[in-house]
Amino acid sequence: MSTTTTTTHPNAPAPTSALNASRTISTAARVLRQLRHDRRSIAMMILIPCVMLFLLRYVFDGSPRTFDSIGASLLGIFPLITMFLVTSIATLRERTSGTLERLLAMPLGKGDLIAGYALAFGTLAIIQSALATGLALWFLDLDVTGSPWLLLLVALLDALLGTALGLFVSAFAATEFQAVQFMPAVIFPQLLLCGLFTARDNMHPVLKTISDVLPMSYAVDGMTEVLHHTDMTADFVRDALIVAGCALLVLGLGAATLRRRTP
Numbered sequence: 001m002s003t004t005t006t007t008t009h010p011n012a013p014a015p016t017s018a019l020n021a022s023r024t025i026s027t028a029a030r031v032l033r034q035l036r037h038d039r040r041s042i043a044m045m046i047l048i049p050c051v052m053l054f055l056l057r058y059v060f061d062g063s064p065r066t067f068d069s070i071g072a073s074l075l076g077i078f079p080l081i082t083m084f085l086v087t088s089i090a091t092l093r094e095r096t097s098g099t100l101e102r103l104l105a106m107p108l109g110k111g112d113l114i115a116g117y118a119l120a121f122g123t124l125a126i127i128q129s130a131l132a133t134g135l136a137l138w139f140l141d142l143d144v145t146g147s148p149w150l151l152l153l154v155a156l157l158d159a160l161l162g163t164a165l166g167l168f169v170s171a172f173a174a175t176e177f178q179a180v181q182f183m184p185a186v187i188f189p190q191l192l193l194c195g196l197f198t199a200r201d202n203m204h205p206v207l208k209t210i211s212d213v214l215p216m217s218y219a220v221d222g223m224t225e226v227l228h229h230t231d232m233t234a235d236f237v238r239d240a241l242i243v244a245g246c247a248l249l250v251l252g253l254g255a256a257t258l259r260r261r262t263p
Contacts, residue, residue, distance in 0.1 A: 020112055027116025032123065035090070045086050045124050049078035049132040057140040068143045072223040073196050075136050076155050079128050080162035080216065081187055087121050087166025088179040095170065114255040117167055118160070125159035146226035150236065154222040157243045161215055164250035171254070190216035195224075215246035 035041060056074060060067040133152045136142040144151060165186060173179040193203070193211040200211045211217045222239035229236070 023112040028119035031120035076158035079159035083162030091170035121163040129155040161247040167254040218242040
């Protein structure tokens with residue numbers, strides 16, 4: 001009986017730690033090639049935020065000002081939710097199918113792997129955010145005071161945050177059903193406390209404190225700044241940097257969860 005205790009394949013090269021651009025791009029290209037054959041995921045990522053905004057506009061058909069007041073915020077929230085769902089499920093498939101096992105046995109750093117996934121889904125997030133922003137502004141007549149480019153920037157940062165959260169939580173799910181179950185735990189509390197339904201200053205002090213550390217709160221605040229100010233404000237820059245920083249932090253945590261599950 002063998003007494004070997006090593007946890008890696010004896011012929012497998014040790015994974016590198018430095019981030020490498022060519023390995024990252026190769027990983028992103030592989031993920032995009034796989035997603036190209038998953039039309040349902042592509043449709044969900046790109047079309048569902050647009051469909052939801054379209055429905056929302058005509059739900060408030062008799063009160064266009066209401067759509068103006070919450071449409072900008074939801075323009076950031078919808079991409080975050082859809083990217084979270086699709087990314088968590090797609091990455092979980094990679095884990096359960098053994099693809100990540102094989103990749104981690106190659107000279108591919110964890111940073112390369114997680115950055116490649118983020119780049120692939122981030123590319124789709126750009127398309128998604130651009131379509132949703134264009135639909136809201138030029139077809140659904142969303143009235144904002146600030147620049148449409150700033151609105152697009154926040155929508156894109158929100159989508160990237162959803163991607164990062166999806167990559168992270170996929171490590172803790174064993175099935176696609178479990179991945180979906182993380183949505184009430186990760187997304188719903190942020191949705192309730194982000195200031196969409198009531199101003200955060202009106203909340204109970206404990207809930208206000210919790211909302212101050214949730215990234216979706218700053219996503220909504222950033223959209224509100226664009227809604228009411230013609231120029232880029234200091235508060236907008238702060239909100240955008242916090243959302244971007246949270247996305248990078250969660251991506252780092254996601255890289256830390258990448259590990260081989262079999263000896």
